[in-house]
Amino acid sequence: MTTVAATSHPAPAHHDDRSFLRKYVFSTDHKIIGIQFLFVSLFFLLVGGLLAMQMRWQLGFPGKPMPGGGVLPETMAPGGVILPEYYIQLLTMHGTFMVFFAIMPLLVGVYANFLIPLKIGTHDMAFPRINMWSFWSFFAAGLVMLSSLFVPDGAARAGWTMYAPLSARHDLSGASFGQELWSVSIILVGLSSILGSLNYITTVINNRAPGMTWFRLPLSVWSLFITAILGLLALPVLSGAAIMLLFDQIIGTHFFDPAAGGQALLWQHLFWFFGHPEVYILILPAMGMVSDIIANGSRKPIFGYHSMVFAIVAIAFLGWIVWGHHMFVSGMNPTLGSSFMVSTLVIAVPSAVKTFNWMGTMWRGNIKFTVPMLNAIAFVAMFVIGGLSGIFMAATPVDMQIHDTYFIVAHLHYVLFGGSLFALFAAIPYWYPKMFGRMMSERWGKVHFWLTFVFYNCTFFPMHITGMGGEMRRLYDPNQYTFLQPYQPIRVFISISAFLLFATQIIFFVNFWWSLKRGKPSGLNPWQDNGLEWTLPSPAPHGNWERVPTVYRGPYEFSSPQVPEDYLPQTRKLPSDREPAAASAARH
Amino acid sequence: MRWWLPLKASTFTGPIDGLFLAILIITGIAFVLVEVGLLWFVVKYRQRPGRKAFYTHGSTRAEVIWTVIPAVTMVALGLISNHYWVEIKGRNSIPPNAYPIGIHAKQFEWQVTYPGPDGKLGTSDDFTVRNQLHVPVGRPIVVALSSEDVIHSFYVPQFRVRQDAVPGMDIKAWFQATVPGTYELGCSQLCGLGHYRMRAQVFVQTQEDYDAWMKQAAQEASS
Numbered sequence: 001m002t003t004v005a006a007t008s009h010p011a012p013a014h015h016d017d018r019s020f021l022r023k024y025v026f027s028t029d030h031k032i033i034g035i036q037f038l039f040v041s042l043f044f045l046l047v048g049g050l051l052a053m054q055m056r057w058q059l060g061f062p063g064k065p066m067p068g069g070g071v072l073p074e075t076m077a078p079g080g081v082i083l084p085e086y087y088i089q090l091l092t093m094h095g096t097f098m099v100f101f102a103i104m105p106l107l108v109g110v111y112a113n114f115l116i117p118l119k120i121g122t123h124d125m126a127f128p129r130i131n132m133w134s135f136w137s138f139f140a141a142g143l144v145m146l147s148s149l150f151v152p153d154g155a156a157r158a159g160w161t162m163y164a165p166l167s168a169r170h171d172l173s174g175a176s177f178g179q180e181l182w183s184v185s186i187i188l189v190g191l192s193s194i195l196g197s198l199n200y201i202t203t204v205i206n207n208r209a210p211g212m213t214w215f216r217l218p219l220s221v222w223s224l225f226i227t228a229i230l231g232l233l234a235l236p237v238l239s240g241a242a243i244m245l246l247f248d249q250i251i252g253t254h255f256f257d258p259a260a261g262g263q264a265l266l267w268q269h270l271f272w273f274f275g276h277p278e279v280y281i282l283i284l285p286a287m288g289m290v291s292d293i294i295a296n297g298s299r300k301p302i303f304g305y306h307s308m309v310f311a312i313v314a315i316a317f318l319g320w321i322v323w324g325h326h327m328f329v330s331g332m333n334p335t336l337g338s339s340f341m342v343s344t345l346v347i348a349v350p351s352a353v354k355t356f357n358w359m360g361t362m363w364r365g366n367i368k369f370t371v372p373m374l375n376a377i378a379f380v381a382m383f384v385i386g387g388l389s390g391i392f393m394a395a396t397p398v399d400m401q402i403h404d405t406y407f408i409v410a411h412l413h414y415v416l417f418g419g420s421l422f423a424l425f426a427a428i429p430y431w432y433p434k435m436f437g438r439m440m441s442e443r444w445g446k447v448h449f450w451l452t453f454v455f456y457n458c459t460f461f462p463m464h465i466t467g468m469g470g471e472m473r474r475l476y477d478p479n480q481y482t483f484l485q486p487y488q489p490i491r492v493f494i495s496i497s498a499f500l501l502f503a504t505q506i507i508f509f510v511n512f513w514w515s516l517k518r519g520k521p522s523g524l525n526p527w528q529d530n531g532l533e534w535t536l537p538s539p540a541p542h543g544n545w546e547r548v549p550t551v552y553r554g555p556y557e558f559s560s561p562q563v564p565e566d567y568l569p570q571t572r573k574l575p576s577d578r579e580p581a582a583a584s585a586a587r588h
Numbered sequence: 589m590r591w592w593l594p595l596k597a598s599t600f601t602g603p604i605d606g607l608f609l610a611i612l613i614i615t616g617i618a619f620v621l622v623e624v625g626l627l628w629f630v631v632k633y634r635q636r637p638g639r640k641a642f643y644t645h646g647s648t649r650a651e652v653i654w655t656v657i658p659a660v661t662m663v664a665l666g667l668i669s670n671h672y673w674v675e676i677k678g679r680n681s682i683p684p685n686a687y688p689i690g691i692h693a694k695q696f697e698w699q700v701t702y703p704g705p706d707g708k709l710g711t712s713d714d715f716t717v718r719n720q721l722h723v724p725v726g727r728p729i730v731v732a733l734s735s736e737d738v739i740h741s742f743y744v745p746q747f748r749v750r751q752d753a754v755p756g757m758d759i760k761a762w763f764q765a766t767v768p769g770t771y772e773l774g775c776s777q778l779c780g781l782g783h784y785r786m787r788a789q790v791f792v793q794t795q796e797d798y799d800a801w802m803k804q805a806a807q808e809a810s811s
């Protein structure tokens with residue numbers, strides 16, 4: 001490792017004579033790669049949103065021509081009326097884009113790349129070139145997935161969970177090339193994540209600045225580090241399963257086809273062995289960044305730093321032995337259901353600890369309502385709802401009733417939108433100045449926050465009610481069932497809220513683009529934070545530091561009695577501070 | 589429109605709805621605690637000029653309390669849930685006298701096989717009806733589920749019963765209806781483009797009505 005890292009440390013900031021292509025396209029600079037991930041995955045977020053709008057049209061106004069739907073081909077929506085076969089492509093692609101191409105790269109691709117070297121005080125990732133490949137394989141995966149929407153018999157149709165044998169046999173799903181492209185794309189996504197994870201893990205272990213001990217790492221770095229470990233354990237399983245699925249689809253193996261001796265449940269075990277760790281990959285970085293932002297916004301040290309770290313580790317460990325809670329009624333041995341139920345219920349404990357510690361951090365603080373802080377508080381408030389609804393589903397007898405209903409849809413959107421996406425609406429404006437040297441508009445950020453908060457709850461909360469009433473998920477038209485017809489007004493309400501929610505996001509995108517050129521210049525440390533990244537110019541230069549900084553304390557020393565200001569940067573040496581051990585310094 | 593779980597029409601509704609309510613109360617308390625706490629802190633500790641936050645890194649006592657209480661609650665909930673789970677889905681939960689019905693799921697219909705007058709499946713007097721499930725009230729029913737092609741899922745919300753039908757597997761699920769009437773059986777696992785219309789009628793009948801229907805249907809089937 002040492003040779004790679006040593007030779008690939010980029011030149012110090014001011015001799016930056018790389019060509020445009022090397023600097024902005026095939027860049028090995030972790031910050032540029034992070035920003036590339038940001039642009040691409042924001043685009044996919046928009047794509048995922050557009051697909052959702054079409055589903056909501058069909059559910060709110062079944063059988064009515066969709067405004068603008070006339071541009072779609074006959075095979076999807078003749079006369080603008082969505083067909084069932086198009087609807088199931090929409091739901092499959094919505095889930096796939098949101099999980100693999102929006103939330104996961106936004107949290108990990110963007111912030112593991114951007115933050116880890118800046119926050120631990122190093123010049124770049126341990127393996128910058130591998131890092132570049134991680135981005136490009138993600139990009140290729142995204143293009144493959146996107147192109148599958150345009151092939152003749154359409155995109156994959158078996159849900160983002162791709163249950164076999166529906167996914168494995170083209171004669172059963174009615175799609176062929178689209179299904180195969182899904183498998184190929186997922187193999188590439190796995191590759192991207194594996195490469196990225198290797199890099200993040202190595203970098204955090206080896207390249208910390210002098211004095212940056214493990215327990216002085218910001219929680220954002222801790223969570224990204226643990227996420228990378230989870231990713232390294234989970235993604236190879238997904239890629240492996242996707243390779244088997246692809247073989248079933250194209251070369252006539254029958255891993256998942258019982259008609260020829262395969263096993264249908266094998267896919268589910270492999271998928272969820274990846275899938276549950278995946279949902280924690282989608283929340284841990286959010287929790288970490290929110291911890292940083294809440295401490296900063298409350299001007300108080302994080303409450304219970306050590307238990308926050310242990311909670312991250314516990315969640316990751318438990319998250320890795322609970323996958324069977326997606327399979328309680330799948331025909332899996334019911335005794336296994338019992339053990340998966342207990343491990344799942346126990347996972348609520350570290351989640352509760354984290355929630356109470358965030359509240360403890362705000363308690364007796366001096367809370368500043370910046371846009372990142374508002375979104376971070378909303379994260380806590382909304383994540384709690386998702387975590388608590390998880391308890392209903394973890395209890396096996398109750399899950400028998402609500403599995404595969406809109407109750408699950410409500411749960412997963414409370415954790416993924418209410419949790420992960422609100423955390424991103426906090427993180428994006430928070431680190432925007434270090435990326436681009438400018439601030440996003442505070443006023444429009446607040447408008448966006450409040451409208452999103454209201455429409456988001458109007459969209460997803462009522463799904464608990466229809467789910468309790470037994471409304472199954474993934475139905476093209478619930479009105480087929482007489483007992484679901486009375487819920488149509490709720491579905492209309494949800495759809496209208498969803499359209500407004502989508503429209504509100506335009507504010508965010510415009511603010512994002514507008515501020516790139518016109519935002520207020522930010523200066524070094526606009527949030528008066530203690531992290532190492534805030535000692536650098538904004539935007540941070542190539543290679544970050546000429547000489548790596550020395551760290552004297554943890555990242556959460558807000559309102560310390562040692563200084564008159566209410567923050568105390570990690571690099572500031574007070575007379576009482578000692579130089580860290582030379583051994584650590586020698587590495588750089 | 590209901591704001592609660594569907595109508596109750598099987599013996600499972602007691603334990604499942606009870607558990608649901610218990611969890612709602614527990615999570616409801618946690619929910620109110622957190623949301624009210626957040627709101628209160630946001631108002632009380634909002635930034636004011638000249639104030640400095642209270643400098644503290646935490647409190648072991650508080651953290652032990654808020655670790656132990658959720659932990660104990662969750663383990664207790666697990667034990668209680670498991671008690672009912674074993675009764676409902678456990679390996680030996682199916683009552684020995686349960687009345688057998690075969691259900692074969694296929695894209696996109698339910699083929700219901702009745703045991704015929706002898707009350708046994710797999711004999712020559714069995715007969716099959718599409719998308720109609722008739723069951724006698726007040727008697728345990730065991731459904732032998734199988735699938736022709738992909739995974740489907742047998743779901744009758746009013747009975748609180750759900751079980752996937754998996755190709756290559758024979759899975760048994762049981763329930764006991766308590767209220768005569770007409771209900772709907774739905775497929776709750778995405779099974780292809782016709783998933784949304786994979787639906788059957790469920791008729792819960794008194795034993796006499798059921799026997800009468802059975803006699804007539806058996807005749808129709810054999811003619």
Ligand code: HEM
Binds near residue numbers: 344345388
């Ligand atoms: C307290 C913590 C949590 C518990 C106890 C919990 C429990 C569960 C259970 C039991 C299921 C399966 C329900 C079913 O299908 O019948 C489930 C589904 C799901 N959970 Fe959670 N969960 C928790 C947190 C999270 C988090 C943090 C995320 C993601 C950020 C998440 C994302 C999901 C998703 C996406 C599904 C649905 C997968 C699908 O079928 O498409 N959950 N959860």
Ligand SMILES: [Cu+2]
Binds near residue numbers: 323326
């Ligand atoms: Cu899970």
Ligand SMILES: [Cu+2]
Binds near residue numbers: 695776783
């Ligand atoms: Cu089906």
